[in-house]
Amino acid sequence: MKKTSTQPLHLRILNDVQNNILSGKWQPGFNIPFETEMAAQYNCSRMTVNKALTQLTKSGLLERRRKSGTFVKRPQSLSAALEITTIQSEVEKLNRRYSYRLMSDQLRAIETIDQIYLDIADGKNIRDINCLHFADEQPFCFEQRLINIDAVPDINNVKFNDEAPGAWLLKKVPWSRANHQIFAVAATDSVAQNLNINNGDPCLVIERTTQNNAEKITWAKLSYSGAMHNLQATFTP
Amino acid sequence: MKKTSTQPLHLRILNDVQNNILSGKWQPGFNIPFETEMAAQYNCSRMTVNKALTQLTKSGLLERRRKSGTFVKRPQSLSAALEITTIQSEVEKLNRRYSYRLMSDQLRAIETIDQIYLDIADGKNIRDINCLHFADEQPFCFEQRLINIDAVPDINNVKFNDEAPGAWLLKKVPWSRANHQIFAVAATDSVAQNLNINNGDPCLVIERTTQNNAEKITWAKLSYSGAMHNLQATFTP
DNA sequence: AAGTGGTCTAGACCACGGG
DNA sequence: CCGTGGTCTAGACCACTTT
Numbered sequence: 001m002k003k004t005s006t007q008p009l010h011l012r013i014l015n016d017v018q019n020n021i022l023s024g025k026w027q028p029g030f031n032i033p034f035e036t037e038m039a040a041q042y043n044c045s046r047m048t049v050n051k052a053l054t055q056l057t058k059s060g061l062l063e064r065r066r067k068s069g070t071f072v073k074r075p076q077s078l079s080a081a082l083e084i085t086t087i088q089s090e091v092e093k094l095n096r097r098y099s100y101r102l103m104s105d106q107l108r109a110i111e112t113i114d115q116i117y118l119d120i121a122d123g124k125n126i127r128d129i130n131c132l133h134f135a136d137e138q139p140f141c142f143e144q145r146l147i148n149i150d151a152v153p154d155i156n157n158v159k160f161n162d163e164a165p166g167a168w169l170l171k172k173v174p175w176s177r178a179n180h181q182i183f184a185v186a187a188t189d190s191v192a193q194n195l196n197i198n199n200g201d202p203c204l205v206i207e208r209t210t211q212n213n214a215e216k217i218t219w220a221k222l223s224y225s226g227a228m229h230n231l232q233a234t235f236t237p
Numbered sequence: 238m239k240k241t242s243t244q245p246l247h248l249r250i251l252n253d254v255q256n257n258i259l260s261g262k263w264q265p266g267f268n269i270p271f272e273t274e275m276a277a278q279y280n281c282s283r284m285t286v287n288k289a290l291t292q293l294t295k296s297g298l299l300e301r302r303r304k305s306g307t308f309v310k311r312p313q314s315l316s317a318a319l320e321i322t323t324i325q326s327e328v329e330k331l332n333r334r335y336s337y338r339l340m341s342d343q344l345r346a347i348e349t350i351d352q353i354y355l356d357i358a359d360g361k362n363i364r365d366i367n368c369l370h371f372a373d374e375q376p377f378c379f380e381q382r383l384i385n386i387d388a389v390p391d392i393n394n395v396k397f398n399d400e401a402p403g404a405w406l407l408k409k410v411p412w413s414r415a416n417h418q419i420f421a422v423a424a425t426d427s428v429a430q431n432l433n434i435n436n437g438d439p440c441l442v443i444e445r446t447t448q449n450n451a452e453k454i455t456w457a458k459l460s461y462s463g464a465m466h467n468l469q470a471t472f473t474p
Numbered sequence: 475a476a477g478t479g480g481t482c483t484a485g486a487c488c489a490c491g492g493g
Numbered sequence: 494c495c496g497t498g499g500t501c502t503a504g505a506c507c508a509c510t511t512t
Contacts (some may be wrong), residue, residue, distance in 0.1 A: 247482090281482075304492055410490080
């Protein structure tokens, strides 16, 4: 079928599939229609569908197996480019023992200050969590996290006593964009206390907002002792 | 033509073109053969060539204009993902006046310590440069840079009195990989002096090694005052 | 053996933009 | 205008994997 709008058909197909995934309609693991079926549905040739699905596979949203079909991929790393996954995998990559402690966890009404990070309407509730990550029993990272509970179904039943919220979210929630700000700051009282370093020592701070197509999902502030941590990233053009 | 090796033909074409660019055989601005010519050369259909060239365009190595043809793109940003380009553009994005001062510039034999950053054979020479970037006449970034002069033809004729080495290299040299390490450190004497901050103040330090397919091109250590700077990055899966 | 994606063809028409 | 890339087709055969 010849295209009728201004947008190429293969891009329309790509966007349709992407929206089905990011909206949660097609959950991770879902077996999406075969190329031939979608070609019939869009009244186009299989090549056109293939172009869209091949691109989404390269982007990491789909996984394809001959004979079996095409599946929505489980969300994994924060892109191959910036090798931040979970703090646990960071620690284990350093050959150190990982442990975790939940410091506080409350469901509370949103305040004006939160809306800087998560633009949510007044009156909504958010999950406000503080926790600590350890490497060999030494404080490694202090995490402050806000979660938009409307963007994450099921979260009300989840306790973060044993698993960090970042790790759980990474398994559970597909996202389309992550924005980072990275700072070097002098440790404030509370951070110094939690990381067991001196007040004023340099800290590497990462603030990350993660969103899907529709809304912001979560905001996290990760504070590392400067002496213990550096961030690595590899890019290709 | 049916493929004869194990590698798909469109990937072979993609790699051939990429190698021509990264090896320097096809310089930035070079008008590469038309799709029809390459199809004839590889004895395949135009669609197959198109698949390879479309991918390279998405990767940012090529630029295509109807009627004119396909050109090797001038190396630009450090990928759209991590928005580091030149320090000048960083400063100007903050609406501040940029200026630059060369502190030292010497051509010297490589030492053992350098080989950690640029793995070059003994006896070779490198360019060793220190310079300062200013925002509104205030020190903004202290840059220490080593350049593998064998990887950069023409560099011997270039003075960096008015243009920073990073800016010049970005215009001049195609690269295939950039590796970053990001630290938060306490300012050492020399850095504190150059950035006009107090000894021990937190600094954001970025160490970047840039390479092409064959060899490492340059290493840079960029030190920013923590109070003045933060790094931003946006990722999509 | 059969079903699915991976690749490729030999055309076609259109959109854009330089001359 | 006309040359170039952008898109699309209606097939085809092959490669891989599950049954």
